Amino acid sequence: MKRPEPIQVVKQRRDGALAALVGGVPYARFLGISFDRRGDELTGVLRFDEKLIGNPALPALHGGVTAAFLEVTAIVTLSWAMLWDDLEAGRLAAEGLTPETLPRLPKTIDFSVDYLRSGLPRDAYARARVNRSGRRYASIHVEGWQDNRDRLFAQATGHFLMPRREE
Amino acid sequence: MSDPTSDSRNRLAQQFISALPHCRALSMRVEEAADGVAVLSMPWAEELVGDPITGVIHGGAISALMDTSGGAAVLCHPAAAMSTATMDLRIDYMRAAAPRERITARAVCHHVTRSVAFVRAEAFDESGEGPVAVANGAFTLDRGGDR
Numbered sequence: 255m256k257r258p259e260p261i262q263v264v265k266q267r268r269d270g271a272l273a274a275l276v277g278g279v280p281y282a283r284f285l286g287i288s289f290d291r292r293g294d295e296l297t298g299v300l301r302f303d304e305k306l307i308g309n310p311a312l313p314a315l316h317g318g319v320t321a322a323f324l325e326v327t328a329i330v331t332l333s334w335a336m337l338w339d340d341l342e343a344g345r346l347a348a349e350g351l352t353p354e355t356l357p358r359l360p361k362t363i364d365f366s367v368d369y370l371r372s373g374l375p376r377d378a379y380a381r382a383r384v385n386r387s388g389r390r391y392a393s394i395h396v397e398g399w400q401d402n403r404d405r406l407f408a409q410a411t412g413h414f415l416m417p418r419r420e421e
Numbered sequence: 422m423s424d425p426t427s428d429s430r431n432r433l434a435q436q437f438i439s440a441l442p443h444c445r446a447l448s449m450r451v452e453e454a455a456d457g458v459a460v461l462s463m464p465w466a467e468e469l470v471g472d473p474i475t476g477v478i479h480g481g482a483i484s485a486l487m488d489t490s491g492g493a494a495v496l497c498h499p500a501a502a503m504s505t506a507t508m509d510l511r512i513d514y515m516r517a518a519a520p521r522e523r524i525t526a527r528a529v530c531h532h533v534t535r536s537v538a539f540v541r542a543e544a545f546d547e548s549g550e551g552p553v554a555v556a557n558g559a560f561t562l563d564r565g566g567d568r
Contacts, residue, residue, distance in 0.1 A: 281479035284468040305446040308489075309506075316443035317492075317507040318485020325481045329471075353473045362480045366511035 267348040271341050272296075274351035275333055279359075282326050285319065289330060294338055298327035298380040307375065315373025324380055324396040324410040325365050331382035332360050332392055332414055358417035360392060365412035373407050374400055390416055430454045434493060444489055447482065451493070457530040459493035461486060465521045476520035480554070483524060483544055484512055487556045490528035491540040495560045498530040498538065503565035505538065510558040515551060522547040530560075538562045 268291065276282055276289055286301040300306070300323045308316025336357060340346040380398040387393075391413060398408040434454040438444045438461070447469070453460035463486050471479025488507055495505040518524055528542035538560040543552040 278473050279479070280468050280470040280473060281482060285481075305442050307442040308444075309504075310440060310442065311504075314506075316441065316485060316488070317510070318481070318488040319443055321484035321488060321510065321512075322479065322481025325484065326479070358474070359472055361517075362514050364511065364513045365480065365484070366509070367484075367507075368509055369507050372506065 267341065270348040271337060271346070271351055272334065274348070274356060275337065276330060278353035278356060279326065279330075281322070282330070285322060285326070287323060287326050294334070296327075296331050296334055296381070298323065298330065298382075300378040300380070302376050302378075309372075312372060313375050315375070315378070317367075317369060320369065320373050320378075320398065320408045321365070321367045321410070323378060324367060324398055324408060325362060325412065327380040327398075328365075328382045328394045328396050328410070328412055329360055329362070329414070332384060332387070332394060333357070335384055335387065336360075336416070357419070360414040360416050363391070363413040363415055365410060367408055367410040369408050371405075371407050376400060378407070387416070389419075392416055427455065430497070434459065434497065437496070438489065438493070441489070443485065447485060449486065449489060452525060454493065454497050457494055457498040458528070459490045459497050460525060460527045461490040461493060462523050462525040464523050470520075475517065477517040478520070478524065480512070480514055483514075483518065483526075483554050484510070486524055486526045487512060487528065487542045487544055487554065488558070490526040491530075491542050491556065491558045491560060494528035494530040494540055494542075495533075495538040495562060498533055500533045500538070500562060500564065502538070502562045504563045506561045508537075508559045508561055510556055512554050512556045514554045516553055518544075518553040519546045519548050524553070528556075533562055535564070536562050
């Protein structure tokens with residue numbers, strides 16, 4: 255039996271690929287979105303910033319920010335799922351991954367956001383579940399929360415066009 | 422000469438938008454405000470890009486513009502809402518917006534009930550082709566007073 259890889263090698267590969275994926279989306283940086291990784295599971299983190307406020311009277315996060323955060327989480331989660339097998343099988347080298355060498359990103363076909371309560375002026379989290387991922391289309395559900403995992407402030411469903419795979 | 426009431430309404434709408442930090446961050450501008458109609462635009466910017474290879478703006482930034490124009494259309498409706506919030510917004514992305522072009526969203530509040538406002542919106546780039554995205558939304562309508 256093959257010896258398991260050293261943990262640092264595994265982590266470096268996975269974290270490196272994730273950083274390249276997220277770092278390649280300027281808009282995610284602009285909003286202050288990062289991703290926590292546990293194995294292959296991702297959690298989007300939206301760091302609170304004054305510029306994310308939509309209603310200064312409440313104050314509350316802008317609905318557009320919430321939508322964007324959920325959409326970024328959906329796209330990154332979907333791309334990550336697409337990348338994972340190639341990365342783990344060694345078909346994709348994590349070192350030197352750039353937007354040019356990464357597979358193309360899925361494109362949003364439609365995205366529907368359900369606003370459950372107003373977004374508070376603090377950090378927000380989101381996790382996406384890929385309900386169906388075929389060769390051409392994928393369907394994704396995303397949940398967003400702040401203080402309590404069980405009290406969602408927004409959820410969304412979207413369809414995505416998968417990039418064409420060479421071969 | 423433009424109609425003085427529409428001028429002052431545009432000015433009011435611009436003041437309202439400028440008071441919202443995220444709208445300032447995206448440099449949103451009011452192009453038109455009429456009964457139940459709001460037209461808002463925002464410039465392309467490097468930091469709004471979703472796909473660095475093509476330079477196409479992220480769908481999320483277009484959502485933010487459409488959401489704001491939807492809310493503005495509700496507030497411009499003669500129902501005279503005190504405030505509004507998005508309950509539900511569905512966006513269909515028809516095509517990639519041309520890089521480096523201004524995006525303009527036109528939202529129409531086409532129906533209101535006592536406490537709900539329904540909105541349709543379309544977003545265009547400068548190419549003169551069909552919309553880059555269309556949206557349908559339901560917004561809360563707070564008329565103030567009785568609760």
